[in-house]
Amino acid sequence: MYYRKTDVRNLHIKPDVIVNLKIKMILLIGILIMAVVIIIGFFIEYFVSDTLEAEMGQRALSVAETVAHIPELMEAFSGEDPASIINPMIAPIKESTGAEFIVVGNTDEIRYAHPIPDRLGKKMVGGDNERALVFGESYVSKAVGSLGSSLRAKVPVYSDGKIVGVVSVGFLADDIRSITRTYNEHFWIVLLLIAGIAIIGAVVIASYIKKLLFGMEPEEIAHLLFQKETILQSTHEGIIALNQHGIITMLNSTAEQLLFNSQISAEQYLGKKIQTVLPEPHLFEYLSDANGQSNREMVIGNHIVFVNSVPIYFEQSFMGTVSTLRNKTEIELLAKELDRVKQYANALRAQTHEFSNKLYTIVGLLHLGKKRQAIDYILKESNLQKKWADLLIQKIADPLVSGLLIGKLNQANELGIELSIHSDSVLKSLLCEKQSKALLTAIGNLIDNAMDAVKMKSTRTITIFFTDIGDDIIFEIEDSGEGIPEELSMKIFEQGFSLKEGNHRGFGLALTKQLISEVKGALFLEEGELGGACFVVSIPKDLNKGGCRNA
Incomplete structure (x- = not known):
């Protein structure tokens, strides 16, 4: 038996679609990718800035604590000219640590060390030394000093168990922002490259899905599904479809009448194994036969039916079967109707033949006078x-x-x-x-x-x-x-x-x-x-x- 393969690509309904599925998918996936990239970008930018700032503050605090515990520096506070000892001592430390400034002051906030010599002997600026000088705390703060806004660490200096001064190590805010901006620029470039690759992937995915759908739009698929369902339900023959596991995927109303003698709800059979649904379990071997069946006569309930089963293969893989059930009684009734027509035709033919013979007899008698x-x-x-x-x-x-x-x-x-x-x-x-x-x-x-x-x-x-x-x-x-x-x-x-x-x-x-x-x-x-x-x-x-x- 030969079954013609239908190419669904020839079944386009051509609905009024302004933007096709492929463009929609590319736009939607692209918008999603860009939204995710932007959200991730701002989050990481904030995270990098916060982390870098915390790291710079911790670094400043470590340098300040190291400087505050130098014995020579602690002894210098008791000398007649502490600045002459402390400032030369601090300069190489500043260069080696990369700090913007290292300032050392006494309890009156008079500078003993500063990167700008002219500011030695003058009062420290910022007003954030109280916690170190009064309470002996080590901390990181933000303030505007003589060099501008900065992130700086404050550590008290002790001598003989008493607070004698404070060490302030800082990094300018502009320098921190510059470093953060450099990191963020590189990170945004990487994110944009990832977004570009993702959009290319979206184009490939959209093209692949469009190919799987034979170039059809969702509206066309919905229309064809509705059309297919209407055709199946209006077909006079019973139709039942099974997947490769023997699970019912489709059953039209005629098949319901033949199998169950009534209309039943789809929930009672869709997605269920045919053995648990059909009244005659032996039907399973015929309806799920991977080799197909042709005009097999069977008894189902009160009906005698002819069963035709056609296997479905996709890329050499067995996907299930589609079976048709024809009521033999109806076929026989049609055959008898045809037989009756033949009987009438034969009767008319016999009558015509008989009257033809009689006409010849009459003609012969007339010729004979x-x-x-x-x-x-x-x-x-x-x-x-x-x-x-x-x-x-x-x-x-x-x-x-x-x-x-x-x-x-x-x-x-x-x-x-x-x-x-x-x-x-x-x-x-x-x-x-x-x-x-x-x-x-x-x-x-x-x-x-x-x-x-x-x-x-x-x-x-x-x-x-x-x-x-x-x-x-x-x-x-x-x-x-x-x-x-x-x-x-x-x-x-x-x-x-x-x-x-x-x-x-x-x-x-x-x-x-x-x-x-x-x-x-x-x-x-x-x-x-x-x-x-x-x-x-x-x-x-x-x-x-x-x-x-x-x-």
Whole structure:
């Protein structure tokens, strides 16, 4: 079996889309990347500034504590000219540590050391020495001194257990900001490079996703999904889809009716293993077969269905199956409808052939100059057809039944079979559409079977009797054929069983019995007087009992 592959790229709906999915994804991912980069950038900038400032303060404090504990410096405070000893001592320390300034002052805040010699002997500026000189604390502070705003560490100087001065080590705020700016510039460059690479990645990702979606927009996908769901649910055949693990991914309404005889909610089967949902667990092996199934006949509940299962492969990997379920009864009904059409066509063909022969006979008599014989022959045939028509018009109220019997009378006449209708037959009851359909199918099938039964016999006789006297409509069709053995009297009504040779037989009587049962009637076999089979059809005249009110 060949299944055409559908290319979804040819199914574009072309909605009114101003910006396509690829551009949207690039813009959205790009905006997200830039927002993240900016947030991270400002956070790291603040973190670097704060960390660098804390690190510089700690460094200044370490230098100040080292200087404050130099023994020579501590002894110099007791001398006559401390500045002459302390300032030369501090200058090389300042150069080696990289501090902007190292200032040493006494308890009166008079400078003994300063990077600018002219400011020696003058009072320290900033007003932040109290905690060191009064309370003996070591700390880091920010203040504006003689060199400008700075970050500086203050450590008291002790001599003989007493505070005799203070050491101030500082770094200018401008220098700290300059160092921070240099760090941040490098960091922002790296972040922007990362953002650029991320945007390129966004373009690649958007292109890949667009390719996976066959170039379709979300609106197109939504439209196709809605369209697909509508098509699946409106399909007359049952459709069920499974993934590779046997989990139900789709089930249309027709399949629900066939499997469960009712509509059920999707929550009862979607995402569940088929073995736990289906009423017939053995269906799993057929519906999940990776090799597929074709026209497998199965019984599901009250239905006989044909199952076709097609495997789904993607890049050589088995992804699941899609199975269709066709109601065999409906197929057989269609087949019987076609068979009835063929029966009418055969009857008309037989009638045409018969009348063609009769016309040739009339033409021959006229050529021979036997006008009287020709007229008598025409009158005879005309009276026969008129007799049949009048008989059926008088006895049968339903024109379809009359038409079918006239056709069968002509067909039998052509085949040389004596088909007669009992003189006491009568059918004046009106039939509803369902009753008429069942009765036409039954009469057509039973007469055809009777013709098949007698066509090889020397005595080829079929009799029909019908009546609606009483509560039921009765049809009896009897033939002079071989008859049916008693042990097979019930088996002949089973689907697929036939006494005839050949394939695709055994459906006529089964279908006839089913249709008759649907109108609350009965079909059974009796012993006939002609030596062959005698089938009796009985359906109730009451329209309610005959299933017409609910049809």
